[in-house]
Amino acid sequence: MGRRSRPAAVPDPAAFPTRPYDLLKEFTIALVVVALLTGALAAVFSSPDENPVTLASWSRADAADFTTTAVAELGGTSGTAQYGPPYNHTPDAAQKLGPLGLQSAAGVRIPVDTANDLVLRPLRDSPEPGTVTAALAAWDSAPAARHQAWTTAYSDALAKAPGGDPAKIAGGDYGPVPALTTRLLGLARSGALDGELRSGGKFYQTDYTRPLLFLADGSYLESLARSQHLGGDQWGMMNEVGNFPGQAWVWLFAFWYQIDPFKSSGNSDALVWGLMALLSVILVLLPFIPGLRSVPRWTGVHRLIWRTYYREQRQAGHARHK
């Protein structure tokens, strides 16, 4: 028998007794109440507006972290340099969802060469003192292995220097790296580097990928975020600065990052996003999933929602049996 000819299991609402109901009046009252409530909440609590971190503010507040990050960008050892798609082709860096390599499949669509894009090009695009011109020439004429040796040695020396201060590092063969990073630090402190990384040679610009990648590679931004309970293991972006409620509705997303096997997996992001995609599909298709679609009946919450109807039905049943 076809579905259409099957007798309706759920009766037509029009068959039930009705009560007066003014749709437009209810909507108007709701709109006024919500508008007033919103206005009051906005007046009392306002909204968070913590200034963004700039390369200038970062380099002035924590020159050591800025320099360490710049050396990592130059040497290709930063988080971005070793990220994999969509920024570069770093082997085995892409996350996998079981056998599915979606990150790799999407490819390198936002190519970033950290040494050139974040350090060398901004230096070349700025007025160069003679020492920087010589340092850039020395860098360009050296092979990749030499680049690696210089940046590794300088990075190790920075780690051992008191406070990571470039001025206090021990002597060594660092090639042109100190001259390059010192100049980059100067550009950052003056505010010029923010503009250099953002412009990309264009006048109008709305893409902040490069400066944000640079900021994200340092530890300064993260330390500020952690002090505002925004770290990934602190329920991450579900929170907001201060005591503002944030995106409470992404609690389930944030939850998976707090527990194993997700939090300790190298594929944690792919696993969590894959799981949330599956749960979202289940939510959307709930009416068609046997068992799950019967959960409301089992919980009995509907008896509370329609308690008046069920009470009247019981009373009518008792009256019939008398």
Next chain:
Amino acid sequence: MSRSPRVTAADPYSATDGGWTGAMRRRAVGALPPEKLLPDGQPAYMASWIYVLGVLSVAALIVVIVSGGLLALKGPAWWTGSATGLYINSLHLWSVELFMFFMVIHLWGKFFMAAWRGRRATTWITGTVLFLGSVGTAFTGYLVQQNFDSQWTAGQARDGLNAVGIGAYFNTFDFGQMLMWHSVLLPFVLILLTAWHLLLVRRRGIVPPIDATDPAGQPPPAAAEASAHHRDEEQ
């Protein structure tokens, strides 16, 4: 023999007049006659505060759209340097918080009512997609605030998006792209989905209580109840 064009006032609900336009009008009026679209009565079983959450969600969405429109009038950076702008931004933030709060309770209420019964599965689907789309829209809103939150949220989210290949096309660090998603593409889809959802609610009516029977008919025999329950949830 050729037919002469009709010039007399035709019955607007005639089964043949009006070409495509007339056919669409007849179909629209048939599916949603005025008394169904704007009812002045509802079934008596609709007697719970949970029913208010739907209209509160729509009201909050309107405040979200209006406050977002006010922000758009002066441009994305205005609110960061103006006391008035900060207040409008706060209206936008708190209306979103209220919208999501009302919608989540509305969604849970409809779940416990098994409100997809009686050929209402599409209503459920549009509602849940609306919820998921609203999460995405709110997320892009956090990305375009141009403050510390935007920077940090963009960095946190890009790892997840990149891990499943979406980040290659949806770059959370690209302010311009995120602003267009937040203020054009996603609101357009959400408004369409909301309209569709509301029309479906009006068309199918308020779902009757679980196990309710037609008041004019006989209650189902006890032996047949199990299969009736099954049909109930399936349709």
